[in-house]
Amino acid sequence: MSHFVVTTTSTTTTTSSSDGGFCNIGYARSFQGLLKIGQVVILLIAFLCVHCKGINNYSVYRYFEVVTAWFLIVFLIFFLMHLFGLQSKITCINWTLTEFLHYAVGGILIFIASIVVAVKSHGISALIAGSVFGFIATFLIAISILTSYKVTCGSQPSGAAV
16 A cells, blocks of 8 residues: 655645655554554453463363454554555555455454453453453454445445536
8 A cells, every 4th residue: 555645836746655665654654554553452452361361271262362363463464564565566466355354354253252252251350351352353343344445445436426
């Protein structure tokens, strides 16, 4: 995803691209970049809340840990790919569709895992906190799905405006 800055004055127009360097710091400051950073941090907190409690006898908590750890790693990889511009170098994959599908599947699985941990928490505060952070991650993923859909489909022109 290229970010362009266009400055227009009364006599000249200057266009600069953020693709010139090794690392696109502008992406980390953009809405999408901050959203991915937020998802990674929230998923890390959710994972640590459930993992550090140390309950070993329930596979429910292992499912939550696996799902949060998997999507934590995937979203971190997507962030790093955008940060270093690797998606423009690997053109054989439709990255927009790949991210959209990962967000859709991740949102559903994290939501299910959060519901199950919330139900099976038995009043243990660390597990309740982990499920709450799972729900927050689901909300952030839903925002990513909506913005990804807007980027993919764009605004469709109406019949009168064409």
